[in-house]
Amino acid sequence: MTVTNSLQEIRKKRKLSAAELAQRVGVSRQTIYAIEGGVFVPNTAVSLELSRVLDVTVEEIFSLTEQQTGEPVKADLLPIVQVNQGQPVRLCRMQGRLVAVPATFMPGYLPAADGIIESRKNASVLVKSPVSLPAQGERLILAGCDPALSLLQDALRPSAIEIVSVLAASRLALDWLKQGKIHVAGSHLLDHATGNYNVPIIRRLLPKASLRVITFAVWEQGLVVKRGNPKSIRSVADLARNGVTIVNREKGAGSRDLLDSSLRQLRIPFKRVKGYRSIATGHLEAAYAVAAGHADCCIASRSAARCFALDFVPLAVERFDLSFTKACLESTVARALIDVLHRSDFRKKLQFIAGYDTTHTGEVLV
Incomplete structure (x- = not known):
């Protein structure tokens, strides 16, 4: 048997927002969203309080169905x-x-x-x-490469809201969003013509899509090297030296774009960089290759270097954004996710554990 509910329909008939209902019942707004999305079944006390506040029977709010x-x-x-x-x-x-x-x-x-x-x-x-x-609306598929997306999953777990996080390069995530295969795409792509992150590229890749782009965080990307930096790798130019081996990222990754653009500016052919064709999927896999001794260096986030106690040489400050379809924004899970981005405890965790700048976290760009 499965518990279904009509809470959202009844709440809207009473012209109550989720926040207003939550305050009257004595629960969080995320809990109301979770109940409406069918991912959380409240206890008897909360059910009775919902019944009292909305002036309906418990049976009018909740029912059992065979599945x-x-x-x-x-x-x-x-x-x-x-x-x-x-x-x-x-x-x-x-x-x-x-x-x-x-x-x-x-x-x-x-x-x-x-x-x-x-x-x-x-x-x-x-x-x-x-x-x-x-x-429908119980789960949300979020594709991206930021290791800190796991912190977002953890922050939503107490509300029984679930994100299925998929490791994907920035351009692949945006392609999936365009094809309607995922709900949310994470990206950190620099548009070299404007010097801006993500938005110009998203507008080119998805010109007809109705999207909302929201900042997740600002992070540092750079050279991840072994503890003590035994090869004295200080810049991208050092990657072309004899005796230095890298592990690269897949095509479409923001880290790959950063490496390629840096090599072009230095007029260094890709083939001069040993390990250029060796591919790791994601920041953590790339950093692990360095930690395990399979490579001397990779380009990844500072948070990835922290995970394996590796040294880090900063190259760029980047913005990681989340792109939603506007239809997705109507879902319970998406609203709960955006609420978390504005919570001070979540931002503090991003700052402390991942080392991110959260000044603009939750800011709507488009």
């Missing part, structure tokens, strides 16, 4: 990695259709997953799941 599980369901596959039969996936809804996101593995642990792939045909998969399928 069949176990039968394979068809889903569009988000093509992050090569997938095979039996691979675990997360399931999310995008504009009424299911999207299967390959589950993220961590060494030593099974990934959180909703089911496994039973079969695949082109970009579609059949997924067998033992659990109830997520409701």
Whole structure:
């Protein structure tokens, strides 16, 4: 049995905002959003208080429905990695259709997953799941490469709001947003013609899309090197020296763009940089390659260097933004996410743990 509710409909009929209802009931606004999105079932006391404040019965707000599980369901596959039969996936809804996101593995642990792939045909998969399928608006797919997106996930967890975070280079994330495969894209791309980050490029890549672009944070990108910097790597020019090996990022990554533009300015051919064709996906994987001794240097965020106690030589200050479709902004999860960006405790965590500048966090750019 699954609990469904009509809370949002009743609240709007009473002309109450989520914040007003939360204040009257004595809960947070995120809790109201979580209940409305079907991702949190309140206890008896909260249910009775909602009933009293809204002047309806509990049964008018909440009801039980039967939901069949176990039968394979068809889903569009988000093509992050090569997938095979039996691979675990997360399931999310995008504009009424299911999207299967390959589950993220961590060494030593099974990934959180909703089911496994039973079969695949082109970009579609059949997924067998033992659990109830997520409701529309229950989860949000966020693609990007900022390691601190995990802090955003953690901040939303107490409200039972769930983000399925997908590691992706900036341009790939924006391509997926354009194709309607994800809800939110994270990017840090410099437009060299204007000197501005993200917005000019987003407008070129998605000229007809109705978007909202919001600042996540400002960070430092630079050269991540071994502790003590034994190769004395001080600038991008040093990457062309004999005896220096790098690990690069995939095409479309902001870090790759920074390296390529720096090499062009110095008139250094890419082929002179040993390891240029060696690819790591994401800031943390690149930094780990340095920590493990597979490379002497990579370009990544200062937060990635911190994770592995590596040294860092700053090259650029960049802005990481989140792009939402305006339709997505109407969802419970998106509203809760944006609320978190304005919370002082979340900003302090970004500052302390990731070392980010949060002066403009939550600022609407478009």
